[in-house]
Amino acid sequence: MPHVVILYTANLEPQTDMGQLCRGLADTMLALHAEDGARVFPQGGTRVYAYPAPHSAVSDGGAAGRAAGGDGDYGFIYINLRMGAGRSPAVHKAAGDALLGCAKAHLAPLFADARKHLGLTVQIDEAPGQVYDAKHSTLHPLFPPR
Amino acid sequence: MPHVVILYTANLEPQTDMGQLCRGLADTMLALHAEDGARVFPQGGTRVYAYPAPHSAVSDGGAAGRAAGGDGDYGFIYINLRMGAGRSPAVHKAAGDALLGCAKAHLAPLFADARKHLGLTVQIDEAPGQVYDAKHSTLHPLFPPR
């Protein structure tokens, strides 16, 4: 059920390995355990999709960045996790903080570059407005409950 | 107003005809009628968009699939329908079941392949958190109410 969708400006494509970030975020999700010791996210349903935007516009288009000595080629990465409803606020915070920490670590070289101006946002939604949910899978059975 | 967005792992691109799945899902939506006999989804507003993810990560990355004799190249297809609020639970279930049935039929060869491990999820959201809705169209007038 849980998935992460990453939307980002395509100028970042050559600057960082987004496939590696996907793998890191998936591993982060799979390592999370709730108060009762159970995995927060089922192994067979955890996935991350990342989409560079062929067209985008960010903030003022670069003027303030160039004025501050940057290259004016702003980047933005938006990470959204959709998960089923019913988890505790503590689990939401642990999941969000873990995803944010993973992404910050992966993007650290870009954040440390004084010529780059980059935004990262992480948000979690609990299946908003959901009125139907079904699945069919030959992947889930690989991970039987123990 | 109603639309379907399909997010899927790009490894599925050569394995199945996603354009055909889009068409099948749109036809499925257009064939749905509510309790009062009226179409559930307006003809001029029904559309399906499908996006392969250039980067993705699924579950454990393939280890369990390979251990089970598969190729370890997991696929995942997520189908999300966003529709206006106010329909009955019976209509939600009918719409979801119809979309799931269409996708399962289309993907049957992949689900039947013992070397493939594939997940399919269908979810419907009722215009979550929506605070504004407007349209402008030269398409809707092709389908006047009768």
Next chain:
Amino acid sequence: MPHVVILYTANLEPQTDMGQLCRGLADTMLALHAEDGARVFPQGGTRVYAYPAPHSAVSDGGAAGRAAGGDGDYGFIYINLRMGAGRSPAVHKAAGDALLGCAKAHLAPLFADARKHLGLTVQIDEAPGQVYDAKHSTLHPLFPPR
């Protein structure tokens, strides 16, 4: 925090400049001020992403359009703004109307073409089901509050 995502049929790619539409929508967002005179959307967090769909299906696939003298190659543009919760209905309406106006003006040549049949929808969601929100940015500090 606020972002716009544009999903559209790829047949529109050569017909209009989507990068220019992104810039126009971002400028539109940045020009909005609330009742108290403050910007509705923070400069450092405003961004627009546009994604042509590699596969899509719209309405009846073109039959009614061809019968009406069109080319039967329907286009659809969906514009979604996600913004933080808590703004007034007047601000929602002002933001939605401004985005719709910007997109209608940009797409006017296509709407005026009798051979084209095109749908445009604008919707705003207030952070639906959101249970976590965090950011890290070297972009936001370019725009200190005054």
